[in-house]
Amino acid sequence: MGSGTQAGAVKVALGRRYRFAASHRLHNPSLSEAENYRIYGKCNNPYGHGHNYVVEVVVSGEPDPATGMIANLTELDGFVEREVLEPFDHKSLNEDVEAFRNKVPTTEILCMEIFWRLKAFPMAKLERVRVQETSNNSFEYAGDREEGLER
Amino acid sequence: MVLLTRKIEFAASHRYNNPALSPDENRRIFGKCNNPHGHGHNYTLEVTVAGDPDPVTGMVLDLKDLKEILDREVMQRMDHRFLNYEVPELAGQIPTCENIARVIWNLLDPQIKQGKLHRVRLYETPDLFADCYRNGAEGARTQWARGHKPVR
Numbered sequence: 001m002g003s004g005t006q007a008g009a010v011k012v013a014l015g016r017r018y019r020f021a022a023s024h025r026l027h028n029p030s031l032s033e034a035e036n037y038r039i040y041g042k043c044n045n046p047y048g049h050g051h052n053y054v055v056e057v058v059v060s061g062e063p064d065p066a067t068g069m070i071a072n073l074t075e076l077d078g079f080v081e082r083e084v085l086e087p088f089d090h091k092s093l094n095e096d097v098e099a100f101r102n103k104v105p106t107t108e109i110l111c112m113e114i115f116w117r118l119k120a121f122p123m124a125k126l127e128r129v130r131v132q133e134t135s136n137n138s139f140e141y142a143g144d145r146e147e148g149l150e151r
Numbered sequence: 152m153v154l155l156t157r158k159i160e161f162a163a164s165h166r167y168n169n170p171a172l173s174p175d176e177n178r179r180i181f182g183k184c185n186n187p188h189g190h191g192h193n194y195t196l197e198v199t200v201a202g203d204p205d206p207v208t209g210m211v212l213d214l215k216d217l218k219e220i221l222d223r224e225v226m227q228r229m230d231h232r233f234l235n236y237e238v239p240e241l242a243g244q245i246p247t248c249e250n251i252a253r254v255i256w257n258l259l260d261p262q263i264k265q266g267k268l269h270r271v272r273l274y275e276t277p278d279l280f281a282d283c284y285r286n287g288a289e290g291a292r293t294q295w296a297r298g299h300k301p302v303r
Contacts, residue, residue, distance in 0.1 A: 009285075010253055010257070011283065012249050012282070013281065013283075014249055015278075015282060016280070026277070049269050062255070063247065065244075066172070066245075067167075067169065067181075067245055067247070068167070069249060070246070070249050070281075072180070074182070077263050145243040
């Protein structure tokens with residue numbers, strides 16, 4: 001029916017952007033106060049500060065012929081909401097998120113944490129996660145602990 | 152290798168409806184995208200071509216040529232059109248961002264003679280896009296799959 005395109009000749013991926021606001025403080029307790037300040041500068045200020053984070057999630061797969069979709073957006077949105085937005089939005093990453101209790105919540109580490117949370121999405125293959133901390137800084141992670149994902 | 156990207160915008164309407172499914176199922180799967188008279192978007196298309204700059208011209212390909220290809224293959228076909236009814240390449244497919252991007256890839260790929268088509272990115276909204284890359288393998292035609300489990 002109709003002049004369909006050749007599935008498989010091209011790889012198709014779907015990208016979706018989400019937003020959350022959170023605070024963090026960059027501080028490594030195993031370093032001295034002076035060293036922390038030297039390394040992290042104002043990001044080490046004692047009470048933390050916040051960002052409006054943008055998370056770009058890219059999943060790939062063959063669009064379902066019945067729906068034309070790689071993944072139903074309602075399901076992807078629900079999964080991201082549950083795994084990332086609900087636990088992170090309007091929170092202190094240092095204080096409120098268990099995963100950052102022993103890690104400095106730089107956006108590199110945050111990006112990796114989000115990637116591994118979303119890797120479990122059952123409906124499509126997670127390709128990569130990009131986290132924008134400000135309009136000038138962004139970080140991208142595509143996994144490096146699994147076959148085929150090394151970068 | 153250098154990547155060159157050109158961006159264009161077009162406005163079009165579409166509707167998500169699979170005639171092989173019941174009205175209730177269509178409504179459940181596609182939500183408001185199933186509204187009977189369709190709706191529209193301002194699409195942004197980014198086309199990336201990969202190649203080595205020509206030693207004489209310094210160009211991967213002439214941007215004027217790329218602009219003409221995009222105008223002929225995409226703008227004239229899709230701009231200010233109802234994608235379901237007016238774009239034959241999409242007939243028999245749900246005009247999702249994924250499927251439109253793939254149709255655009257298949258239209259552009261044979262037209263790019265200098266350099267090689269590297270990526271097609273189609274934004275349906277600033278927060279939603281589909282990417283197409285070359286996969287190498289040839290596959291089956293996309294068509295309605297009666298009884299196909301629609302939501303995975």
